[in-house]
Amino acid sequence: MINLMNVKLISNEMNGNDGNVSNDLTGKEVSMGHRIDDETIEYVGILAKLSLTGQEKEKAKADMEKMLDYIDTLNELDTQGIEPMSHVFPVNNVFRDDVISNGDGSEETLANAPLRKNNEFEVPKTIG
Amino acid sequence: MSKQYETVIGLEVHVELATKTKIFCGCSTEFGGAPNTHTCPVCTGMPGSLPVLNKQVVDYALAIAIATQCEVTPVCKFDRKNYFYPDNPQNYQISQLYLPIARNGFVEIETNSGIKKVRIHEMHMEEDAGKLIHDEWDDTSLVDFNRSGVPLVEIVSEPDMRSADEVLAYMEKLRLIIQYLGASDCKLQEGSMRADVNLSVREVGSPSFGTRTEMKNLNSFKAIARAIEAERQRQIEIIEEGGEVIQETRRWDDNKEYSYAMRSKEDAKDYRYFPEPDLVPIVIGEDWIERIRSAQPELRTEKLMRYKKEFDIPEYDAKILTESKHMADLFEATTAICHKPKKVSNWLMVETFRLMKETGTECEELIFSPSHLADLINLAENKTINSTVAKEVFEKIFREDIDPNIYVKEMGLATVNDEEAIEKAAKQAISENPKSVEDYKNGKEKAIGFLVGQTMKTLKGQGNPGIVKEVLYSLLNN
Ligand SMILES: [Zn+2]
Numbered sequence: 001m002i003n004l005m006n007v008k009l010i011s012n013e014m015n016g017n018d019g020n021v022s023n024d025l026t027g028k029e030v031s032m033g034h035r036i037d038d039e040t041i042e043y044v045g046i047l048a049k050l051s052l053t054g055q056e057k058e059k060a061k062a063d064m065e066k067m068l069d070y071i072d073t074l075n076e077l078d079t080q081g082i083e084p085m086s087h088v089f090p091v092n093n094v095f096r097d098d099v100i101s102n103g104d105g106s107e108e109t110l111a112n113a114p115l116r117k118n119n120e121f122e123v124p125k126t127i128g
Numbered sequence: 129m130s131k132q133y134e135t136v137i138g139l140e141v142h143v144e145l146a147t148k149t150k151i152f153c154g155c156s157t158e159f160g161g162a163p164n165t166h167t168c169p170v171c172t173g174m175p176g177s178l179p180v181l182n183k184q185v186v187d188y189a190l191a192i193a194i195a196t197q198c199e200v201t202p203v204c205k206f207d208r209k210n211y212f213y214p215d216n217p218q219n220y221q222i223s224q225l226y227l228p229i230a231r232n233g234f235v236e237i238e239t240n241s242g243i244k245k246v247r248i249h250e251m252h253m254e255e256d257a258g259k260l261i262h263d264e265w266d267d268t269s270l271v272d273f274n275r276s277g278v279p280l281v282e283i284v285s286e287p288d289m290r291s292a293d294e295v296l297a298y299m300e301k302l303r304l305i306i307q308y309l310g311a312s313d314c315k316l317q318e319g320s321m322r323a324d325v326n327l328s329v330r331e332v333g334s335p336s337f338g339t340r341t342e343m344k345n346l347n348s349f350k351a352i353a354r355a356i357e358a359e360r361q362r363q364i365e366i367i368e369e370g371g372e373v374i375q376e377t378r379r380w381d382d383n384k385e386y387s388y389a390m391r392s393k394e395d396a397k398d399y400r401y402f403p404e405p406d407l408v409p410i411v412i413g414e415d416w417i418e419r420i421r422s423a424q425p426e427l428r429t430e431k432l433m434r435y436k437k438e439f440d441i442p443e444y445d446a447k448i449l450t451e452s453k454h455m456a457d458l459f460e461a462t463t464a465i466c467h468k469p470k471k472v473s474n475w476l477m478v479e480t481f482r483l484m485k486e487t488g489t490e491c492e493e494l495i496f497s498p499s500h501l502a503d504l505i506n507l508a509e510n511k512t513i514n515s516t517v518a519k520e521v522f523e524k525i526f527r528e529d530i531d532p533n534i535y536v537k538e539m540g541l542a543t544v545n546d547e548e549a550i551e552k553a554a555k556q557a558i559s560e561n562p563k564s565v566e567d568y569k570n571g572k573e574k575a576i577g578f579l580v581g582q583t584m585k586t587l588k589g590q591g592n593p594g595i596v597k598e599v600l601y602s603l604l605n606n
Contacts, residue, residue: 047210047398047400049212086203086205086227086403086409087205087403087405087408087409088405089408091408092203092408092409092410092411093408093409093410093411094180094181094407094408095180095181095182095183095186096154096180096181096182096183097182097183097184098147098148098149098182098183098184098185099148099149099154100148100149100154100155100156101149101154102153102154102155102156102166102168104165104166105155105164105165105166105167105168106162106163106164106165106167108168108169109164109167109168109172109273110164112172112174117263117266117268117270118163118270119162119163119164119165119272120163120164120261120270120271120272121164121214121270121271121273122263122266122268122269122270122271123214123260123268123269123270123271124214124268124269125262125267125268125269126213126214126260126269
């Protein structure tokens with residue numbers, strides 16, 4: 001139903017297309033002026049567990065349209081032959097050893113509970 | 129003639145890894161702690177907390193990948209899977225979608241229809257969620273985050289299975305491989321191994337797959353078999369009535385033997401995955417893979433082959449003994465001490481399994497030491513104790529791991545071979561039971577059994593049964 005830009009970017013990386021998003025999209029979607037329809041904003045709201053008023057929806061639509069337009073600008077760049085960046089820092093293999101370093105954290109954790117019962121968070125009935 | 133249908137099944141198997149700590153924080157993974165005691169800002173998704181990957185998780189995942197013939201991904205990384213649920217405090221699960229740690233493996237399974245390969249599509253690392261319990265009193269749900277952040281490996285098969293038998297054989301194979309590696313205890317009931325079943329049906333000979341459903345909440349081998357049969361029937365009925373199977377997630381209720389569709393909004397497969405920015409990529413070189421490979425223990429299939437060559441025990445016994453690594457270890461360690469594989473196998477196959485059943489003990493929970501079982505076997509072999517006493521002593525070993533040499537001495541359980549003592553006891557039995565003596569003399573051979581019993585009773589069960597019988601016969605016949 002919705003195909004946000006991040007989905008496109010990532011699916012290219014996943015398919016091993018060397019991150020050549022520009023190849024895929026340039027020419028097809030350079031035209032500015034994305035439109036987000038009512039159905040899409042409704043769906044994004046459901047996914048984000050947000051109930052938006054009509055006014056908020058219109059504002060969110062405009063924001064999202066701007067974002068998509070900006071992605072088009074990025075897509076104009078020629079990224080042919082450039083390795084996809086999987087992380088912003090040139091660092092890898094940061095690990096910890098499998099050693100217990102935390103004790104009973106229940107009081108600190110439960111201090112964040114909006115509603116607490118004994119030693120647990122109490123939430124509206126949810127079937128797992 | 130009615131149409132013939134084929135069932136097509138793929139599995140997603142989740143395995144909880146046997147690490148001491150969680151995947152991204154130093155909280156304990158120990159089972160059964162009081163609610164929320166094993167939690168910290170990382171595993172409860174507090175803003176500003178930073179996950180750091182537990183290296184042992186990667187080591188275990190690699191061990192499983194290698195043992196299932198997977199290709200290891202040289203550079204892998206984590207992604208966020210976004211969804212809202214009270215057991216998921218971050219509102220996303222850290223998982224691997226785009227670059228899972230391993231792909232394209234397989235295991236071989238054996239069923240009545242022969243040996244077959246089940247391909248593994250991919251395998252990835254991820255974190256477990258918390259636990260929700262329904263509170264009857266308030267009609268609310270209670271959340272315990274002790275399991276939140278416990279490391280999991282999810283193994284996704286190709287749709288290569290065609291029956292419940294094949295599914296069970298595949299799971300059993302995975303369980304044995306992973307248990308032997310020590311990467312997980314794989315207990316279905318406790319949830320350290322879980323399976324989601326993707327199932328569709330198609331007419332035999334059809335080249336394309338039917339629409340599949342995904343079934344969750346299967347926590348025993350029996351439940352899996354029942355759920356597969358029920359879902360196959362349900363889908364065939366829909367098709368026969370001219371309807372269409374809907375792609376959906378269904379929850380199996382094993383008590384009602386019925387599955388029902390989960391609410392479609394929960395089922396929205398739009399998890400909006402994106403790369404996890406708080407964790408850096410994992411680069412796995414040949415040297416790392418080689419280190420794991422060379423530390424790989426002997427797996428079940430290899431062990432079974434070796435048992436056939438090395439030990440003179442029935443193949444059936446070898447299969448049962450190697451079904452649990454712990455049991456196989458016990459067998460080998462005991463045999464190494466007493467050099468009597470047949471006797472060791474017998475004690476494990478008969479008395480040990482009997483007591484395990486009686487006491488509800490799992491193989492992994494056995495406490496007795498191999499040296500004590502070996503000593504007991506020697507005591508029985510050199511006739512220091514008779515077989516009845518040996519069984520009693522074994523029960524003490526099974527329950528308390530006592531030293532049989534000391535125990536037999538202290539309790540005075542050694543067999544009475546002393547003919548004089550036996551004769552005294554036999555005479556007593558004869559004088560106290562004239563009726564049995566008369567019966568015997570009138571040709572009732574069976575009456576001797578009662579007299580043997582009475583003599584043994586006087587000897588506190590320690591008489592050498594052969595000698596007891598001999599003495600009684602000679603006394604009665606003269
Ligand atoms: Zn933690």
